[in-house]
Amino acid sequence: MTILKVDAVNKSFGGLEILKEVSFNVNQGERIGVIGPNGAGKTTFFNLLTGDLSPSKGTIYFNGSNITKEPNYRRARRGIVRTFQKNNLLDELSILDNLLLVLQRKHGLKYTWFRIRKEKYYAKLYSEAEELLDTWGLYKRRHVNVKNLSYGEQRQIEIMLGIATDPSILLLDEPTAGMSQSETDYIVNLLTKLPEELTLMIIEHDLDIIFGLAERMIVLHDGHVLIDDSPEIVRDHPQVNEIYMGSEEIV
Amino acid sequence: MLHVQDLHAYYGESHILHGLSLKVEEGKVAAILGRNGMGKTTTIHSIMGMVARREGVVEVNGHNLISEQSYNISKLGVGLVPQGRRIFPNLTVKENLLTTQTNIKNGWTLEKVFDLFPRIKERQHSMGGNLSGGEQQMLAIGRAILTNPSLLLLDEPSEGLSPLMVGEVSDIIKRLKDEGITMLLVEQNLAMAKKIADHVYILNKGRVVFEGAADTFDEEVQQKHLALSS
Amino acid sequence: MNQSGDSADGEASSDSDDTIKIGAILPFSGVYASLGKDLSAGMKLYFESVGWEAAGEKIELIEEDTAADPQEALRRTRKLMDQDNVDILTGAVSTAVAYAIRDEVDSNQLPYLASHAGGNDLTRGERSDYIWRSSFSSWQIGNSMGQWAYDNVGDQIYVAAADYAFGKEVSSAFMEAYEAAGGEIVGEVYPPLGNNDYASYLTTISDSEADGVYAFFAGSDAVRFVQQFEEYGLKEEIDLLGSGWLVSEDLRESIGSAAEGIYAASFWDYNLENEQNQKFVEAYEAAYDRRPTVESLEGYDAARILVETIESLDGDVSDPDKVIEAMSAVEFDSPRGPFAFDQETHHVIQNMYVLETVMEEGRTENKVVEKIENVQDPGK
Amino acid sequence: MEVIIAQFINGLSYGMLLFVLTCGLALVFGILGVLNLAHGSLYMIGSYVAYSITTTFTQSFWTALVVAPLVVAVIALIIERTLLRVTYRLGHLSQVLLTFGLAYVFHDLTKLIWGSNVLSIRVPDLLSGSVSLAGQTFPLYRLVIIGVGVVVAAGLWWLQNKTRWGAIIRAGLSDREMIGALGININFVFTAIFVLGGILAGFGGVVASPILGLYPDMEFQTLILALIVLVIGGLGSIAGTFTASVLVGLLETFGRYLFPELSMFLIFGLMAMILVWRPNGLLGKQVVEG
Amino acid sequence: MKNVYLQSAVVLLLFAAAPFFISSFHITLLTEILILAIFALSLNVLVGYTGMVSLGHAAFFGTGAYSAGIIAQHISANMLITLFGAVLCSIVLAGIIGLFCMKVNGFYFLMLTLAFSQMVYSFVYQSTGWTGGSNGLSGIPSPVLFGWEIPNIVWLFYVIAALFMMLYAGLRIVVGSPFGKVLVGIRENEKRLKSMGYNTYLYKYAAFVISGALGGVSGSLYTYFNGFIAPSDVYWTMSGTVLIMVLIGGSGTMIGPVLGAAMIVILETVIATYTDMWMLILGSIFILFVIFFPSGIYGIWQDIVSRFQKQHIHPEAAKINKERAS
Numbered sequence A: 001m002t003i004l005k006v007d008a009v010n011k012s013f014g015g016l017e018i019l020k021e022v023s024f025n026v027n028q029g030e031r032i033g034v035i036g037p038n039g040a041g042k043t044t045f046f047n048l049l050t051g052d053l054s055p056s057k058g059t060i061y062f063n064g065s066n067i068t069k070e071p072n073y074r075r076a077r078r079g080i081v082r083t084f085q086k087n088n089l090l091d092e093l094s095i096l097d098n099l100l101l102v103l104q105r106k107h108g109l110k111y112t113w114f115r116i117r118k119e120k121y122y123a124k125l126y127s128e129a130e131e132l133l134d135t136w137g138l139y140k141r142r143h144v145n146v147k148n149l150s151y152g153e154q155r156q157i158e159i160m161l162g163i164a165t166d167p168s169i170l171l172l173d174e175p176t177a178g179m180s181q182s183e184t185d186y187i188v189n190l191l192t193k194l195p196e197e198l199t200l201m202i203i204e205h206d207l208d209i210i211f212g213l214a215e216r217m218i219v220l221h222d223g224h225v226l227i228d229d230s231p232e233i234v235r236d237h238p239q240v241n242e243i244y245m246g247s248e249e250i251v
Numbered sequence B: 001m002l003h004v005q006d007l008h009a010y011y012g013e014s015h016i017l018h019g020l021s022l023k024v025e026e027g028k029v030a031a032i033l034g035r036n037g038m039g040k041t042t043t044i045h046s047i048m049g050m051v052a053r054r055e056g057v058v059e060v061n062g063h064n065l066i067s068e069q070s071y072n073i074s075k076l077g078v079g080l081v082p083q084g085r086r087i088f089p090n091l092t093v094k095e096n097l098l099t100t101q102t103n104i105k106n107g108w109t110l111e112k113v114f115d116l117f118p119r120i121k122e123r124q125h126s127m128g129g130n131l132s133g134g135e136q137q138m139l140a141i142g143r144a145i146l147t148n149p150s151l152l153l154l155d156e157p158s159e160g161l162s163p164l165m166v167g168e169v170s171d172i173i174k175r176l177k178d179e180g181i182t183m184l185l186v187e188q189n190l191a192m193a194k195k196i197a198d199h200v201y202i203l204n205k206g207r208v209v210f211e212g213a214a215d216t217f218d219e220e221v222q223q224k225h226l227a228l229s230s
Numbered sequence C: 001m002n003q004s005g006d007s008a009d010g011e012a013s014s015d016s017d018d019t020i021k022i023g024a025i026l027p028f029s030g031v032y033a034s035l036g037k038d039l040s041a042g043m044k045l046y047f048e049s050v051g052w053e054a055a056g057e058k059i060e061l062i063e064e065d066t067a068a069d070p071q072e073a074l075r076r077t078r079k080l081m082d083q084d085n086v087d088i089l090t091g092a093v094s095t096a097v098a099y100a101i102r103d104e105v106d107s108n109q110l111p112y113l114a115s116h117a118g119g120n121d122l123t124r125g126e127r128s129d130y131i132w133r134s135s136f137s138s139w140q141i142g143n144s145m146g147q148w149a150y151d152n153v154g155d156q157i158y159v160a161a162a163d164y165a166f167g168k169e170v171s172s173a174f175m176e177a178y179e180a181a182g183g184e185i186v187g188e189v190y191p192p193l194g195n196n197d198y199a200s201y202l203t204t205i206s207d208s209e210a211d212g213v214y215a216f217f218a219g220s221d222a223v224r225f226v227q228q229f230e231e232y233g234l235k236e237e238i239d240l241l242g243s244g245w246l247v248s249e250d251l252r253e254s255i256g257s258a259a260e261g262i263y264a265a266s267f268w269d270y271n272l273e274n275e276q277n278q279k280f281v282e283a284y285e286a287a288y289d290r291r292p293t294v295e296s297l298e299g300y301d302a303a304r305i306l307v308e309t310i311e312s313l314d315g316d317v318s319d320p321d322k323v324i325e326a327m328s329a330v331e332f333d334s335p336r337g338p339f340a341f342d343q344e345t346h347h348v349i350q351n352m353y354v355l356e357t358v359m360e361e362g363r364t365e366n367k368v369v370e371k372i373e374n375v376q377d378p379g380k
Numbered sequence D: 001m002e003v004i005i006a007q008f009i010n011g012l013s014y015g016m017l018l019f020v021l022t023c024g025l026a027l028v029f030g031i032l033g034v035l036n037l038a039h040g041s042l043y044m045i046g047s048y049v050a051y052s053i054t055t056t057f058t059q060s061f062w063t064a065l066v067v068a069p070l071v072v073a074v075i076a077l078i079i080e081r082t083l084l085r086v087t088y089r090l091g092h093l094s095q096v097l098l099t100f101g102l103a104y105v106f107h108d109l110t111k112l113i114w115g116s117n118v119l120s121i122r123v124p125d126l127l128s129g130s131v132s133l134a135g136q137t138f139p140l141y142r143l144v145i146i147g148v149g150v151v152v153a154a155g156l157w158w159l160q161n162k163t164r165w166g167a168i169i170r171a172g173l174s175d176r177e178m179i180g181a182l183g184i185n186i187n188f189v190f191t192a193i194f195v196l197g198g199i200l201a202g203f204g205g206v207v208a209s210p211i212l213g214l215y216p217d218m219e220f221q222t223l224i225l226a227l228i229v230l231v232i233g234g235l236g237s238i239a240g241t242f243t244a245s246v247l248v249g250l251l252e253t254f255g256r257y258l259f260p261e262l263s264m265f266l267i268f269g270l271m272a273m274i275l276v277w278r279p280n281g282l283l284g285k286q287v288v289e290g
Numbered sequence E: 001m002k003n004v005y006l007q008s009a010v011v012l013l014l015f016a017a018a019p020f021f022i023s024s025f026h027i028t029l030l031t032e033i034l035i036l037a038i039f040a041l042s043l044n045v046l047v048g049y050t051g052m053v054s055l056g057h058a059a060f061f062g063t064g065a066y067s068a069g070i071i072a073q074h075i076s077a078n079m080l081i082t083l084f085g086a087v088l089c090s091i092v093l094a095g096i097i098g099l100f101c102m103k104v105n106g107f108y109f110l111m112l113t114l115a116f117s118q119m120v121y122s123f124v125y126q127s128t129g130w131t132g133g134s135n136g137l138s139g140i141p142s143p144v145l146f147g148w149e150i151p152n153i154v155w156l157f158y159v160i161a162a163l164f165m166m167l168y169a170g171l172r173i174v175v176g177s178p179f180g181k182v183l184v185g186i187r188e189n190e191k192r193l194k195s196m197g198y199n200t201y202l203y204k205y206a207a208f209v210i211s212g213a214l215g216g217v218s219g220s221l222y223t224y225f226n227g228f229i230a231p232s233d234v235y236w237t238m239s240g241t242v243l244i245m246v247l248i249g250g251s252g253t254m255i256g257p258v259l260g261a262a263m264i265v266i267l268e269t270v271i272a273t274y275t276d277m278w279m280l281i282l283g284s285i286f287i288l289f290v291i292f293f294p295s296g297i298y299g300i301w302q303d304i305v306s307r308f309q310k311q312h313i314h315p316e317a318a319k320i321n322k323e324r325a326s
């Protein structure tokens, strides 16, 4: 089932055309890798999908409805959720508070104005948050402010928040950049275990990861889709090797 | 060239580095490896004078810099490629490069940096904050080179770069090394670190738990010190 | 800021039994600060002259700074009433302050002698048994010049006044009298209080056919208006007239020669020739080494009224109604001329003077050109 | 028609006066990011020092024009070094409180020294004449101010766009630590700019007081006016401040001419309209994030 | 914060007992503090929790004050009616101003709120017929509650203290609720909150209107208290004063603005009695606070508490940091 349909999308900044006629469909449950040289327009493309930027031309459909003009918060509520390439967290708040805000949103706005039904509503939120923190090994540090974490640790929070939202399509922008090998392994493991019906799009420059996870690859080059095919084809594609992989060996 | 002895660093109450020592010979490259949150960036920042409370000895070229201000440390020839790039968003690419350019006589100029990274030459009039992640990383490297340092601190310079660019940056670092620049490199990309570094340190919770020449850093060491369980 | 005369004797003054406490709410900060200071200086000069004593009782003066803020004044008044237990209240420069405290004073039956605030309503619609005013009303200031302007300036006048209640009251009193005399108002303009550039207004005025401009401005507004009036070349063509504050004693030095030729209406002037005034000016200059202003005179007179009230009561000020009765009967020869209260309105009946500013020995002086006797506010 | 031209000249000269009052604030807030509520106080001190010099010591306006800004510069230096420096890591709200406190302190100190009477400074003889233009007399001094405004604007524009300082400050604002690590003594740069802001405030005080006079509370009036001009022009742009000064000058002048009863409303109405239309002021820079 | 009920009981008792122990002047002072504390609390919703620094809050205070006064003069002095009218007017005003102010951020927000409040000011100033213009509005009848005219300051104090406690409790619930958490999130990183799916515009707007409504409440209380309204209550200096109260008390905390209001009122009253150089002293105090107690009176309070208890706000956090360190 097609969950996302991108139709001839263009994006330009001033005179600069960053994305040119990008079109493709995404089916539910697909794991898609997005690669391309630096500055190819990958992040910009994610920005268009989430509504952080609006396209100069073209249309985006999600589950059949046209969402091109929708603001980002509406799209997030539809389940289009992203992580950021550059950490974008609530620095002055604790890890727990960051997470609570996400969970609170997920469970709807019903009781958000007053906490009169504190026990019922809050207890549920808290126990869910604490469970999550536990699985991420952050329970002990849940009251530490995010700004006091190391860079790699913040990257982890970034991903945790994305997954905690229970999205229907999750856009990960270089999730493991800045993470050490062991943390990377952990994240990859976690991503493989995500529910089947969840759709994933991942931008990554770590080829091991991307080829390990993706069932389908989209190569962006200079603002257009160079290839949209299986990982095997992409791996052996001479042009991809030339513009993107260089001499780097692939395990 | 760089000599760190018994370095302690603190953020407020928390004690992060516990008597760390390391050494980089003139013209060599040393790599610091370690899992997230082990104190790599803190080490770099302590050398650069960016941690408020630090104790011990940090000697560059025989000067003890432990209590110097960071701008003086920079003027003494220490360059920094920071983690997370930290490009000035409201400056154009060109301004990012030129504003802090110093010691022009030492050889690095805007043109040469543009030659290294043609991609940022194309973007030279864009605002730094509008660049893509990888472009910013290149810019951060270029910016540091243009301060014409004799000691360069690189904190995860390959982050966000495409594999092709990782290769190119490795080549650039080698080239800098050939020109006699001493370097201290923090990396998560072990392959790259192995390829470039002469010497390797592994940090764990603010202490050096392994040190040795690059070729002694093998699978076993990696398993022992960098796996999740440690 | 407690002031009291017994500092020389070294006696404690805070004991309320053998002293009479007078509270004064005056602005010592903000735009009206200099007025507050002069009022205070005038009062102290008089109290000093009677040795801070009346009918054998010590007088204690408690001054509170109201800034230009009515709320602040209300807070201070409550403090004076509840904390210091003052017997009589005086002061208030800004009319808004007087209105603000009016109900508080009235319901607490505290005798209050308004010594500057000139809003008409204080002795008209807002009149209270316990409030008497020794200074002036806006009507007195504006009205007194209407006939004179028609006779001496011409039959077309432009009115420019600062946009606040007092400015509007004064100018409308003027317009009423001027039109009654047969003159025509060819234009009105009300620049905001604290307006710093009058160029635009002056250009409009010079474009009109007016023979004169009646201006109500005070303080820094007056300085700027008068200076710019000259700079933009209006002085040669059009007469400038207004209230005494346009060329008041403390402004003329700042204004400089631009003030020359202005006509102004006031109830007192430094150069008034009478015995009382001579005495007052001499004493004031000896004490403070500067010229008194009209506010100094107001303070001086207010202090005198208070002292005479206390004396006629033989020092017993415990009954507010008696205090009021005694106060209303005070009559004397003031430096401004004969002084008496209108029993009906609780407002002073006094002479008004039309002054002309002239150059004398390189500086400007005011000269009385006309005296209008016993001007009495209509009280409604 | 002649009235219109005359009003136009009035507006232009008033606008330039506004620019002279605002440019110091524009520099310190728009460029340095410090909301200096004591700007009006520095302006006031400039005026009072100039008053003392013109009336007591040398009687020369020209001496005052040089000395008063320097006195203010020293005060600015002391403020920056001892107090303001502490607040850079604390953020804008602390600076608001600090500079507001300073404004209070300066208010009483000047009252203590110079009293609370209304004072004024004479226009220097050289510039005291009048000129006839468009059938209307204009004070020469007003016309000179137009020139002064243009010269100051040009100088600031040069500093911001043609020297490295502008870029260094913008960089320092977004990441002080990093600009330090790249070899720039950002503290010194900040001090220098703040002192320059002080000099401009003092200069404004001397130049404006023959027109505006010296009176209690003058600093708050000036401050509000300057803030309005600044925000209409947009932060971080000298050209914006300049445009806004002229615009406000003209609007106020014509507003007083055409709708005198609305004059209090007009300037704030203009500001609201411009901000709703352009949320970063007329020429303000859109801040690029990370 | 161990037992909220105990705390409120103690405060209630203190309020109830106050008139028996302190002079009527001090009751006046206390009443004024409570009114201004409500005002400061209302601004704090914007400044402290949502991170929107407004310099136009006097508009709502003034609107509340004038509408209460005008209603009392022309319609009815019944407190329920005047209060309702005042709140309604300020909500409408905040609703309108908010629509525009939501478009801008940071300093521009500060200046836009200033602009709107100054426009309200000039409207009030020039509508002499209704508001008394520069003379202020006087002759306002005393408030009537359920047919009972509040006879003196002590009873008024009780009414206001009760209202204060209710509003304080209500506000505490709101800022501690998920809604309040979202406001804090907006303060920290609005962009991220949008990505999480929050319509931040709506939240900010709601915060603005709530804040305006509470500002109106405090304004109308001020009218009951003074029986007089001056246009300076709508002037920007009033907005400045309340902002200072919030900052000096400790923005983003509940008790901070209350302490700030108390401190400013007390200082102004005490200092002005001894010297007319009160601005010098007050200004110096502001400066000292910034340099030595940057988190305001609340920060001092926190310091003392933590020194007593030898632990921090989040004991866990400290513990963890130590654990990692060793």
Ligand SMILES: Nc1ncnc2c1ncn2[C@@H]1O[C@H](COP(=O)(O)OP(=O)(O)OP(=O)(O)O)[C@@H](O)[C@H]1O
Pocket: A013, A016, A018, A036, A037, A038, A039, A040, A041, A042, A043, A044, A045, A085, B123, B126, B130, B131, B132, B133, B134, B135, B160
């Ligand atoms: N707001 C903007 N204004 C101008 N140019 C922009 C803007 N945003 C992005 N660009 C340009 O668009 C191009 C694509 O950027 P984008 O961030 O999408 O690249 P990317 O594919 O994610 O690269 P990377 O792998 O380095 O993260 C870059 O060259 C960048 O400079």
Ligand SMILES: Nc1ncnc2c1ncn2[C@@H]1O[C@H](COP(=O)(O)OP(=O)(O)OP(=O)(O)O)[C@@H](O)[C@H]1O
Pocket: A147, A148, A149, A150, A151, A152, A153, A178, A180, B011, B014, B016, B034, B035, B036, B037, B038, B039, B040, B041, B042, B043, B083, E324
């Ligand atoms: N500003 C700070 N305040 C308090 N603690 C901090 C601060 N910055 C870092 N830390 C803590 O110090 C430790 C070391 O951090 P550092 O940034 O040096 O790690 P790192 O080795 O560079 O990690 P990464 O690979 O994630 O970049 C971490 O546990 C982190 O939580």
Ligand SMILES: [Mg+2]
Pocket: A042, A043, A044, A085, A173, B132, B133, B134
């Ligand atoms: Mg990217």
Ligand SMILES: [Mg+2]
Pocket: A150, A151, A152, B040, B041, B042, B083
């Ligand atoms: Mg790091």
